[in-house]
Amino acid sequence: MPELTYTSNEIMTIAAARRLSSGMVCFVGIGMPSAAANLARNTHAPEVVLIYESGTIGAKPTVLPLSIGDGELAETADAIVSVPEIFRYWLQSGRVDVGFLGAAQIDKYGNINTTIIGGTYASPRVRLPGAGGAPEIATAAKEVWIILKQTKRTFVENLHFVTSAGHQPRRKDSRHSIGAQGRRSGRGRGPTVVITDLGVLVPDPISSEFILSALHPGVTIEQARAMTGWDLKVVPNLERTPEPTDLELSALRDLYARTEAAHGSAMAEG
Numbered sequence: 282m283p284e285l286t287y288t289s290n291e292i293m294t295i296a297a298a299r300r301l302s303s304g305m306v307c308f309v310g311i312g313m314p315s316a317a318a319n320l321a322r323n324t325h326a327p328e329v330v331l332i333y334e335s336g337t338i339g340a341k342p343t344v345l346p347l348s349i350g351d352g353e354l355a356e357t358a359d360a361i362v363s364v365p366e367i368f369r370y371w372l373q374s375g376r377v378d379v380g381f382l383g384a385a386q387i388d389k390y391g392n393i394n395t396t397i398i399g400g401t402y403a404s405p406r407v408r409l410p411g412a413g414g415a416p417e418i419a420t421a422a423k424e425v426w427i428i429l430k431q432t433k434r435t436f437v438e439n440l441h442f443v444t445s446a447g448h449q450p451r452r453k454d455s456r457h458s459i460g461a462q463g464r465r466s467g468r469g470r471g472p473t474v475v476i477t478d479l480g481v482l483v484p485d486p487i488s489s490e491f492i493l494s495a496l497h498p499g500v501t502i503e504q505a506r507a508m509t510g511w512d513l514k515v516v517p518n519l520e521r522t523p524e525p526t527d528l529e530l531s532a533l534r535d536l537y538a539r540t541e542a543a544h545g546s547a548m549a550e551g
Contacts (some may be wrong), residue, residue, distance in 0.1 A: 284441055285498065286530075287501055287530055289430075289478035289479070289497070290430075290478060291405060291525060291533055291534075292430075292471065292498070292522065292525060293313070293428065293430070293477060293478040293532060294313060294316050294317045294320060294542070295317075295320065295498045295525045295533060295534060296476050296481065296497065296522050297313075297317035297381075297426065297428050297476040297528075298317040298318070298320040298321040298324070298326075298459050298474075298529070299325070300321075300426065300474070300476075301317075301318060301321035301322075301324075301326045301329050301379070301505045302321075302325075302326050302496055303326045303327060303328035303381060304330075305326070305329050305330065305370075306330045306332065306377050306378045306414055307329055307330065307331055307332065307377070307378065307379045307381055307412075308332045308333075308334075308371075308372060308378060308379070308380045308381070308422055309331050309381050309382075310334065310349060310380075310381055310382045310383050310415065310418075311333075311346060311347075311383075311544045312383045313348060313383050313384055313428045313429070314381035314382060314426075314428055315345055315346060315362050316533070316536065316537075317381070317440045317476075318381055319331070319342060319345065319536060320517055320529070320532060320533050320536060321529055322341065323366055323532050323536065324528060329549065330376055332344070332367065332371060332377065333347045333349050333354050333464070334364065334367065334413060334414045335349040335354065335364065335366050335367075335517055336349050336356055336357075336361050336363055336364050336366065337354040337358035337360075337361055338359055338360045338361070338362065338367075338371075339359030339360065339361075340353075340354045340357055340358045340532045341357040341358070342354055342357050343503055343539060343541040343542075344536070344539045344542075344543045345536065345540040346414050347544055349413075349473045350507075354376055355453065356515055363416060364388065366415025366506055368414065368417055368488070370413075372418065372422065372423045373417070374423045375423065375549060377421070377422045377423065378419075378422070378423050378424070379422060379423070379424055379425070379426055380418035380419060380421075380422030380424070380425045380426070381425075381426050382418060382419065382425060382426070382427050382428075382430070383395075383414055383427070383429055384416075384427055384429050384435070384445075385398065385409050385435065386398070386434075386436075386440050386441065386446045386477065387427060387429065387435065387436060387437070387439070387447075388436075388437060388438065388439065388440050388447070388463065388509045388511075389489075389490045389491055390447045390448040390449065390450055390484075390489055390491070391425075391448055391471060391472030391475065391484065391489075391491055392440055392444045392445070392446060392447040392448075393415070393419070393427065393441050393443075393444055393447065394409075394441055394443065395409050395410060395411060395412060395413075395415060395417075395439075395445070395484070396408075396409055396411055396412065396441075396442040396444045396479040396541045397409060397442045397443045398401070402442065402456045403443070405422050405526070407492070411444075412445065414443045415422060415444060415445045415539075416444060416446070416515065418445070418474075419445035419446055419447070419471065420445075420469055421469055422469070422473075423469075423470060423504050424470045424471070424473040424515050425470075425471055425472045425473065425474070426446075426473065426474050426475075426476065427472055427474070427476070428475075428476045429475075429477060430477060430478045431477035431478060431480075431508045431509065432508050433507075433508060433509065434510075435510065436509045436510050436511070436514075437511075438510050439469060439487065439533045446471070446473055447471055447472045448472070448484060448489035449489070450489065450490070451543060457524075458524065472484065473492075473501065474481050477495070478507055479496065479497060479500045479504060479505045479508060480493055480494075480495050480496040480497055480500060480522070481493075481494050481495040481522065482494060483516075485514070490514065492513070492514040492515060492516055493505055493513055493515045493516065493519065493523050494516045494519070494520060495520040495521065496519060496520075496521060496522065497521075497522045498522060498524055503518070515545045549550070
């Protein structure tokens, strides 16, 4: 197999970006979700509407924001509203097509943890940044996409803490039963895809367990299973992620270069 000319982070970000299209309203998390969303906006989806938790609507940052309060978001937004309006009017009323989230840990049903690792809530081994608006996004967006690196430390059988709800095992109506899905509104479908540096996972239509549906170039099923903390199942017709195009790679690398020039190495890829 020829040597790859891109990194695992780059193919992960590009694979995620490809899923967005112009006209979609996307509630964006900081970090990898923001990189993927802005790559899409800079390439094939110029009219995607990016919403950030601070109240910016239609943000068009030239560099990746350091946080939801980064001035770059406000300066480039079509409109700025209050945080309560973003959540009540836009998110909870079903106006957000995609909630795009990262995570520290995920389980096989798409529940995510961004709160603690190890120990107890009061005395954890590691305290993470916390929930922010992710629980509401996971509950009320029409669907949720999750992006994170795939390792046994991140893909775990049991979460140390459930920050944002995914699916419940073996219950087709699980999200409705916990108040996270409106049957008539179409919102709150929960996680519909997980994009990693190894491949793509989707929920099984019966069990809601996330299973491998595509592998990135150069990755094997054995490698994906070795980096998963549960017995990873595979769809019968496993797909391969198409190679990144020159345009996608140059746009992503330019985005990271501009960001590093503006913010320093803390915002460089990976």
